[in-house]
Amino acid sequence: MRQYRIAIIGGGPGGLTLARLLHLGGLSATVFERDAHAGDRPQGGTLDLHADTGQRALRLAGLEREFLAAARYDDQGMRLYDSNGALLFGDDSSDGDRPEVDRTELRRMLIDSLPPAMIRWGTRVDRIEPAGDGYDVVTGGARGSFDLVVGADGAWSKVRPLLSGARPAYEGVTFVELGFDDVDRRHPAIAALAGRGKMFALGDNRGLILQRNGHAHIRGYFALRSDEPWAAALEDAAPEAIRERMLGYLKGWAPILTDAIRLADTIIGVRPLYALPVGHRWAHRPGLTLIGDAAHLMSPFGGEGVNLAMSDAADLAAALIQGDDAAVARFEEAMAARAEPAARGAMEGLRHAISPHGPQAVLTHFMEVMAGA
Ligand SMILES: Cc1cc2nc3c(=O)[nH]c(=O)nc-3n(C[C@H](O)[C@H](O)[C@H](O)COP(=O)(O)OP(=O)(O)OC[C@H]3O[C@@H](n4cnc5c(N)ncnc54)[C@H](O)[C@@H]3O)c2cc1C
The missing domain is CATH 3.30.9.30 (D-Amino Acid Oxidase; Chain A, domain 2)
Structure with a gap:
């Protein structure tokens, strides 16, 4: 019997966590990433990983030791000033459970946990097209056929338009x-x-x-x-x-x-x-799904984006290892229900x-x- 072919579009925290968990579960997948290599561009600042979401995904991925080596528990403090520079609130304690990790280090630990051939670097996906019972991933002049295409390609996902008319505003x-x-x-x-x-x-x-x-x-x-x-x-x-x-x-x-x-x-x-609109959802379609920012892009004022992306990856991997399309549909509903309050919180946080x-x-x-x- 031929292997179920999974394409993951995007090698960000969501896509790479999914690739790692599928690999551990004995499923193969191909990650398409437009960056030429891991060090192609600076990955941005620091991210706080929450115990029951981002950290849980890394535990399931078997990367707890690597995470603890990179996690900065000392950098959990918070201060608030007014425009005169007066300190209104200060909490420099380090005893919380939301340690910071540099985005570059998080990505590096996930990349290092994968067989190198799983990631196709320097491959920008142009579009996804229906083909037979599955979908073709079109990159430059080439195309490849897959049974399932996962959009983990962030804000401007190339997979999302096949599932939903929503666009980021x-x-x-x-x-x-x-x-x-x-x-x-x-x-x-x-x-x-x-x-x-x-x-x-x-x-x-x-x-x-x-x-x-x-x-x-x-x-x-x-x-x-x-x-x-x-x-x-x-x-x-x-x-x-x-x-x-x-x-x-x-x-x-x-x-x-x-x-x-x-x-x-x-x-x-x-x-x-x-x-994306708060509460973004789509009608389930076998062969396609979304995780992370592609599914529920929100402002960073809730501090949940990467945590949700990695949780989505963990839950989708479990559904795929179960091997049942109904499990993927249930995953999508649970993901949307979890993201909705976070997206509302991020919107309110930004407004305030x-x-x-x-x-x-x-x-x-x-x-x-x-x-x-
Ligand atoms: C300024 C800022 C600060 C933030 N701070 C926090 C924080 O403190 N805590 C938190 O939880 N979240 C934070 N976030 C949100 C967080 O960065 C995102 O939610 C998270 O990165 C989403 O992960 P992802 O894997 O879904 O998508 P992304 O990180 O966007 O990764 C998508 C990947 O897909 C690749 N890609 C895109 N299009 C294509 C294509 N066509 N072909 C091939 N590859 C493609 C990209 O190169 C990228 O590697 C912040 C966001 C911003 C902007």
Whole structure:
């Protein structure tokens, strides 16, 4: 009997976790990834992995030891400032169970756990086409036939249009991503502002977020409520012009906060935030499914995206190892039900954080979390 052929489109945290779990379960799969190789582009900042979702998936993947070696429990702190630089909330404790791990290290541990031939690097998928009882994955001039195609290809998935008419919509806020290297030695005031983890400074539809990564790096995000054409124009601007624009938008903010823009070593990029509709679902269709951002893209203000992507991977792998299409349909329904409150929370989190009312709503939220803890 020929093997069931599974294509996973996208080698992000969701797709790679799925590949690893299928491999452990004795199923083979091909991961199509557009990056030329693992180190092709910087993977972005740090991610906090939650015990019952992201960490559970890594445990099932047999990667607990690798995770513990990379996890930074010391970087779970949280601070909130107003635009005058006054500290409204500070929690530098490290006893939570949401340790940070650099995205590059998370991806690396998943890649290293797979037979190299499972990942087809440098292969951008152009489209998916129905073919016989399955689907063809079309890449450049080539095509390959599969019984199941899993869209783990993030926000602009090539698989999603075959299942759903939903498209990500601009959320009204754009991030500009900044980086500080060797921060403790070269920028001690910025390191002190961020504390042991993450800080937010909020006010007047703007925000500054700094987050400690591994290797003495701090990743920063300037956030501004703005329309989509404004964001598109900014994407085309030169880094120093972007820096000047950000400083202009923060006129009147405390110098310790504007220094985070002035002194940043790199302006990494402009990132308009998009989300799928809260509660996104589709009618089950054998031979196709979605996981992670492809299924439920949401703003990062809930801190759930990667955790959900990896949980989806764990649950889909279990359904596929069961070998029953009805199990995949049940997985899709459970995934949508789990993602819906997270997506609503992310939408609300963004609305409250980057708001005309300053940091008050976020402060109330932090106090409630502390009181409930
Ligand atoms: C600024 C920011 C901060 C965030 N912080 C957090 C956080 O702290 N905690 C958290 O839980 N989540 C966070 N998220 C969300 C998190 O990054 C995503 O939810 C997560 O990466 C989704 O994983 P994924 O595997 O579904 O998709 P992705 O990570 O988007 O991976 C998709 C992969 O598919 C590949 N690909 C795409 N199209 C194609 C194609 N056509 N052909 C071949 N390959 C393709 C891409 O190269 C990529 O490798 C953050 C997001 C942002 C933008």
